[in-house]
Amino acid sequence: MKVLFQSRTTVFSAPGGDTVQLLKTREYLEKLGVEVDIAEELEPDVSAYDLVHVFNLMRVQEAWLQVRNAWGQEKPVALSTIYGLYTEYEQKARGGLFGLIARHSGPYMLEYLKIAARCFTSGELHKGALSVLGQGYYRTLKRIVSRVDVFLPNSDSEMARVAREMKLVDPPYISVPNAVDTEVFDYDRVDASAMAEYQGCLVCAARIEGRKSQLNLVRAMRDLPYRLLIIGKPSPNHMAYYEQVRQEAGDNVTFIDAVDHETLAGYYKVAKASALISWMETPGLSSLEAAAMGCNLVITEKGDTRDYFGDYAAYCEPDDVNSIRRAVVEAMESPFDEALRRHVLDNYTWDRTAAATLKGYRMALTRGGKA
Structure with missing residues (x-):
């Protein structure tokens, strides 16, 4: 064919x-x-x-x-x-x-x-x-x-x-x-020693733009005892939004430019959870990749996320800071369920x-x- x-x-x-x-x-x-x-x-x-x-x-x-x-x-x-x-x-x-x-x-x-x-x-x-x-x-x-x-x-x-x-x-x-690319996002094979300083953090890997709602994420992180690592470039048409995100980010937020998939896998390996709280996801490749690397998930209710993750994720509304905050605390305080990794690797x-x-x-x- x-x-x-x-x-x-x-x-x-x-x-x-x-x-x-x-x-x-x-x-x-x-x-x-x-x-x-x-x-x-x-x-x-x-x-x-x-x-x-x-x-x-x-x-x-x-x-x-x-x-x-x-x-x-x-x-x-x-x-x-x-x-x-x-x-x-x-x-x-x-x-x-x-x-x-x-x-x-x-x-x-x-x-x-x-x-x-x-x-x-x-x-x-x-x-x-x-x-x-x-x-x-x-x-x-x-x-x-x-x-x-x-x-x-x-x-x-x-x-x-x-x-x-x-x-x-x-x-x-x-x-x-x-x-998910299981050859790249393979927990047992990924060397994350260079990312050790980010052990236990919350990671958000996505273009920085209004649709991804990073501004509400940094607002939700205020006064929480967790570190947020934002990985990604600002969208060219959203530079004012990007500057506002950086301005409102607290001392517990670190920004890193976009990285290749092999490097991203290392950040996921040391992270406690991943956040993708967009206004629409179908369902978001980064959530699948993060789950394969052992991350709890904070994800949006918008789109098709429940089709993929069912009850394995902490869901939130992208425009509700309190909703995001509750989901972050749930994901950061809960042990990782190996059933989530098996679910992803068996189906996606x-x-x-x-x-x-x-x-x-x-x-x-x-x-x-x-x-």
Whole structure:
């Protein structure tokens, strides 16, 4: 089987969780005998492929061209949705002019305006963006999902969210779990001697931006007898937020720039717990990685986290400092439950992700080239 991967145009220049998902899925599919290419061109010739796999429904300006191109060449389409709007954050917590606009706009108009803004501020003016600006964000979403042969969400709850918003009835899908790289995040093999000074800390590894709610995390840590280690770079468009986080951080908070995965594994090994309290997670790779390394979890209620972690985590609301504080104390004062590590390693590994993806491909191929 020969498959073409396509994602957002910035998937490598501005890497994120979807970049990891794309590359690791390719790596483990190839171990199953699937030949995988990645196309950065939006509308390539796909005649040499059995199927086109598109990642990231949130980026409709690219996904629409990619799906339409495959559909027009009569190739089956698999879609990794990676879908979860940050509308609640935009309307409740975002500051500045965009926050003001968000509080007076619906979710799809908000996404439409983001695409319009990126055309001029980020150089993302291309055929796909112009198409969305002409036909609207929600209409583009509907046109994309109508041409998909199989959906590959990261969880059942993500598929339910997509189906609810797009008004889909009984969509064909296979839940493809996000995963942890067990070759990197292997507790017994990781040498964390260089991180000994952070033994027993709370670690938060994520881009520093409003959606990740680090400001409320540092507020929740005030006067607590724990050390917080924040690992990550500020998002370019959130520098004022980053400066506020640093300004309000107490003496028990340390900042470290983004590190590679091998180094991050060492920090997780010495940490007592990990915090990822975003406004939306599906479910957040860092929480899976931290759990594999023996960390208790402080995680958001928003998104699909309970699908993955059930009763193994301390949950909180990203806009409620007291809720965050309670979850931090619970995680820092509780012994680690080895059942959490077993749960992650038994269910959320890349070989399982690849197997589920291949099952989805076979479903798409039986449905034919057009949805």
